[in-house]
Amino acid sequence: MQGPFNRSGKSKPMAEINVVPFIDIMLVLLVVFMITAPMLTQGVQVELPQVTSQPIDTQEDNDPIIISVDGDGGYFITLGEDSTSVTLEEMSSRVTTILERSPGTPVMVRGDRNVAYGQIVVLMSTLQGAGVANVGLLSEPPQDG
Template sequence: MHGPFNRMGRRKPMNEINVVPFIDVMLVLLVIFMITAPMLTQGVQVDLPQVSSEPIEETENRDPIIVSMDREGQLFITLGEDESTVSLDELSQRVIILLERQPGTPVLVRGDRNVAYGQVITLMSTLQAAGVENVGLISEPPPGEA
């Protein structure tokens, strides 16, 4: 007699693994990560200006130095996952050190739309004095263009 039963009526052991429970668990984990991933973004709350612009092309796979200025004029420097509050003098020193370690690292500025124009100019002047040749400005697309 052929099939999963032999003559005594006992079942033969299966030599296949049932992967359906594993697939179910993986789908549940995928849904959990998709829901929680947007909640993990951290950073300074900055109300970015909304303008139409083309995204900057990435030339290399290195994290940019992001300098953020919130509505009170406080400065934050971010490189990868590291974020810290700095003064204008400390910012200059930190950027010089980071650019010496990794020359050509892009520098981007995130400025709150409510910050005085003079503070942003002072920030950009400080970055220029620290040896930054090109500074990118981060903005958000207007509603409906995202």
Template structure:
């Protein structure tokens, strides 16, 4: 009977790797990521105004600081995927702290289309008084027919 042994009874080394356990682990990881990936996309529901405009060139080094206003008029600050609810009075302090840590980061405003224009202008004025030189507005492209 032939087997993995030499004539003198010692085992000879195998020249192949059993990859079946690795495939099982990869399939389990794939299923886990497929289930958890939709749960990771969280955020505030905002209907952005739809306008035709050119995208802004951005550096990959400076991730933007995004300030959002939802349809109820509440403010949210998003940095690095984390979104926290803040009041207008503490918003300027937090933005300044973030700009001290990462100078040159652009500050962008996302305003729901149902929010009154005056509230978005008030937010932009608060950011300007806090020392933010340039504030950008985020919009969505209109749907293509």
């Protein structure tokens, strides 16, 4: 009698590998990567503010580029004492030009309290496209009383 329960005492080793657990693990990993992959490619990286913050040390020879967004949604670029009104495309090309001349120049964003969050995100995305690796957000300390 041939089969797995023969009485002769000689059993043949099973030469098959059960791959069902491996398939289960691979399907779980596939689902995890499908969910997390879109989250990794979208968004602008921003370091969120802490409860208390220290002033940023700037080098004296490198004035920061300050991009301001007023309450009406207009963009202004300030370098040193010079402040000019620009469009989003002009701002991108000017920032690129300044960073090509002096790559260590910090870039700061000042946004009015009433400006929509989406407009600040568009600004930061444009700055990222212009080659800005880190963007600082300016704020005022809370007033006591």
